[in-house]
Amino acid sequence: MxxxxxxxxxxxxxxxxxxxxxxxxxxxxxxxxxxxxxxxxxxxxxxxxxxxxxxxxxxxxxxxxxxxxxxxxxxxxxxxxxxxxxxxxxxxxxxxxxxxxxxxxxxxxxxxxxxxxxxxxxxALEQHDIRVVTEPAEAEPWRQRLEAHFRAQLFPVLTPQAIDPSHPFPFIPNKGMAVVFDLVRRSDKESIRELVLIPQSLPRFVRIENDKSGIYVPMETMIEMFSDILFPGYEVVESGCFRVIRDSDIEIEEEAEDLVRYYKSAIKRRRRGRIILLELDPAMSGAVEEMLRDAVLGDAATIVNVDGFVGIGQLDQIVDEDRPDLKFPQFTARFPERIREHDGDCFAAIKAKDIIVHHPYESFEVVLSFLRQAAQDPDVVAIKQTLYRAGKQSAVIRALIDAAEAGKSVTAVVELKARFDEEQNLHWADQLERAGVQVVYGFIEWKTHAKISMVVRREGDAFRTYCHFGTGNYHPITARIYTDLSFFTADPQAGRDAAQVFNYITGYVEPENLERISMSPLSIRADLCQLIDDEIANLAEGKPAGIWAKMNSLVDPAIIEKLYEASNAGVPIDLVVRGICCLRPGVEGMSENIRVKSIVGRFLEHSRIWAFANGKGLPSRQAKLYISSADWMPRNFDRRVEYMMPIINKTVHDQILDQVMVANLIDNEQSWVLESDGTYVRMQPGEKPFNLHRYFMNNPSLSGRGAALRKSKDVPTLDIERYKA
Structure with missing residues (x-):
């Protein structure tokens, strides 16, 4: 390669x-x-x-x-x-x-x-008739039904294994759980130790059908409860469960010449990675812990004695209980009004004016409609698409396959290095290639993280390029819970830039004279530093200055130092960083003009939005505004293909800056403020509570509806002064 x-x-x-x-x-x-x-x-x-x-x-x-x-x-x-x-x-x-x-x-x-x-x-769940029964004695009232389930559905797939010199300790996969029994044979009082691996193909919980309540019994409790069926003639001295977490990262070797073959092999190796964490039921004796340490652990493992439920992440099965009274009110995403106004014709709507769509408040279905229309439109000659995470049931893949089967030129950049989606992406790549899609895997050393879709359409005697730039993945499931932006444009400059980005990925042709966008690993960091320098210069000239930025993580030391420089010059900086933040705000002489907040709520904040005052007070139409696929991390600047798109259209500019960004800044119900000592303090709503997720669920977005809706009384005006106060 x-x-x-x-x-x-x-x-x-x-x-x-x-x-x-x-x-x-x-x-x-x-x-x-x-x-x-x-x-x-x-x-x-x-x-x-x-x-x-x-x-x-x-x-x-x-x-x-x-x-x-x-x-x-x-x-x-x-x-x-x-x-x-x-x-x-x-x-x-x-x-x-x-x-x-x-x-x-x-x-x-x-x-x-x-x-x-x-x-x-x-x-609290028990007060609402939902019970999780973790002790065999507690499950006795339902023994008859549980035993029938155990004999019919569990016993055939369970395989007890003796642990002794003649039986090597079995392999426990990543996230695997097992129950260990110390037994005594009744006939001769001989001691034996047995291990029962819990099949990962089975649900963690068995739900007992009941007219009025949901009763859940964990698999390990079932196994302990019916140990007499598994081990007839034996008496249980003690038992307990454990769970392992393994090293699951995949490192790319520079000599890897065939990336597909390498990843197929690496995925298999990952399942046998070094054990990093061992979670132990405290009921286990020290002798069992010592046995596990000798049998499966190395010096790298951390041992945690879990005083409670082992594998807390698997409680998500209970969340699926059909109790709408115990869940968030159902929310139905809206389909963008602009597309409706053009009778569902995505190309006509985008050709008329750039469109911004705000997920999940507005449906990801618009992205699928864009691709489906491209697949079916006889005037579409080519589709190019990046795929980082597409999900297991992907309508995006279906649309690309349909387009290829219809005779269109279809190129899909499939990123094999999307962590924990490598196997799924290999599957999609195989399906796409079978349909005639040109599949490209990009770079060995870098990930293609940019979210870009490009459609070339014949219109009269010329060709027009329609583009979608997203801040999130082409993943219909996560699009329901991640807040992201989808930007649609038919601007010729954006189309030419998108073509150069794809040529860089597929043919290593370094872009020259990009007209609109910046991209990593070529220039995003340098361009950001220049934008920050411009704010410092504007302030020195007596002009208003300011920086607003929203992202998932802020780690890059060069950018952090540049922000410190701007703060020391007096530039006010407001950052919304959901996750990792290595910048230390509020330190006198270093960062006293920087404020950092994190928003955690019903939806996962995922969009990347960056605004620079550009000589006017924020927010204003003169501000330089960008959306991006990148966080401010070394990997996004140096080891990933990313884009940074300036928003020029005035209506879209207002929608993102005055609505989405301001709402993030004034939220005080889901926000945490980062202090200079590294602690996060939850904001108190006070007399002016504001929840940005509730706001966008309950009020029509401005997406695709322009100035007409801006004048409507249906949309409350968002006032940044609320935040400053």
Missing amino acids: TRAPTLRPQLTTDAERRLTAEEARRRFFNRELSWLAFNRRVLEEAANPAHPLLEQLRFLSISGNNLDEFFMVRVAGLKGQQLQNITYRSVDGRTPTQQLGEIEEATNALFNAQQWEWLRIRS
């Missing part, structure tokens, strides 16, 4: 100078600890009384799954560095060993907090 082209020298900033560990800690927060602080905020939503009870349980489950992935990737990476005696310091000056020590302390606190919340939620 061809290598990525050599890049021009990257921007040099003060962030590249060598800092002492003490200086680094004063200037930056640790990335891993900042992520754990984010997951703590997610967990706090499990205790938020404003959320219905099953939604609280959903947040608890999300925090558990988040923590699993953190161990699989981030902790696994640090453990690997530690084992190889790598002393590379993080941007905040910590060695891998130092980070692991602080991570262990923080994750132990999270594990304990999760179990405490589970006990509270479990008790």
Whole structure:
């Protein structure tokens, strides 16, 4: 496979100078600890009384799954560095060993907090006739029905295995659970230890059908309850369950010449990755723990004795209980009005004027309609599409296949390195190729993270290019819960730029003279630094200055140092950073003009929006406004293909800046403020409560409806002064 082209020298900033560990800690927060602080905020939503009870349980489950992935990737990476005696310091000056020590302390606190919340939620669920029965004795009233289920559906697939010198310890897959039994044979009092692996193909819980309530019994409880069926003639001395988390990151080897073959092999190897975390039922004896340590663990594993429910992320099965009274009110996304006004003709609507669509308040169906229309339109000659995460039931894939089968030229850039979606993407790539789609896998070293769709249509004697630029993935499921922007345009400059981006990915042809967009790994960091420098210069000339930016993560040291420089010059900076933030705000002489907030609520904030005052007070039509697929992280600037799109159309500019961005800034019901010591403090609504998610659910968006709706009394005016106050 061809290598990525050599890049021009990257921007040099003060962030590249060598800092002492003490200086680094004063200037930056640790990335891993900042992520754990984010997951703590997610967990706090499990205790938020404003959320219905099953939604609280959903947040608890999300925090558990988040923590699993953190161990699989981030902790696994640090453990690997530690084992190889790598002393590379993080941007905040910590060695891998130092980070692991602080991570262990923080994750132990999270594990304990999760179990405490589970006990509270479990008790509250019982008041609403939903019971989770975790002890065999508690399940006795339903023994007859449970035994019938066990014999018919569980017993045939369970395989007890003796643990002794003649039986090697079985392989436990990533996220695998097992129950260990210490038994005594009644006939001769001989002791034996058995292990029963819980099949991952089965649901974690068995739900007992009941007219008035939902009763759930975990698989491990069922196995312990009917151990006499599994082990006739034996008496149980003790039993308990455990769960393993393995290193699941895939590292690209530079000698990998066939990326598809490499990933197929790497996915298999990942299932057998080094064990990073062992969760133990506290009922297990020290002897069992010692056996597990000797049999399956290495020096890299962390052992957690879980005083409660093992595998907290799997509680999401209970969230599916049909109890609308215990969930958020149902919300139906709107289809963009502009498309309706053109009788569903996406091309006619986009040709008339640029359109911005705000997901999930406005349906992702518009993106699917755009692609379906392209597949069916006889005047469409070519479609080019990036695919990072497309989901398991993807209408996007279907549309591309239909287009190829209709004889159109279809190119799909499938990113194999989308973490934990590699196998699914390999499947889609195979399906697309079978249909005649030209499938391209991009670069070995970089990920193609840009979300771009490009349709070339014959109109008269000429061709017109229609483009979709998204801040989120082409994933119909996550589009229902992630807040993202979809920008549709038929602007010729944007079309020519999109074509150059695709040529860069498919043929390594470095773009020249891009007219509208910036892209990584070529220039986004440098362009951002220039925009920040322009704000510093405007302020020096006595003009208004300011920066508003919304993103998922802020890690890049060069950008952080540039923001510090702007703050010291007096530029007011407001950042909405949902997750990781390594910038330390509010420090005198460094960042006193920077404010950082995080929003965690019903929807996951995912859109990337950046605004620069450009000589007028924010918000104004003179502001330079951008949307992007990139966060402000080294990987997004240096190791990913990303785009940064300026918003020029006045109507779309107003919709994004005056509505979406201002709503994020004035939200005070779902917002947390980052303090200079690294703590996050939940904002108090006071006399002017504002919830941006509720606002956009209850009020029509401006998407595609322009000035007419702006004048309508149906849409409350958002006032940034509320935020400043």
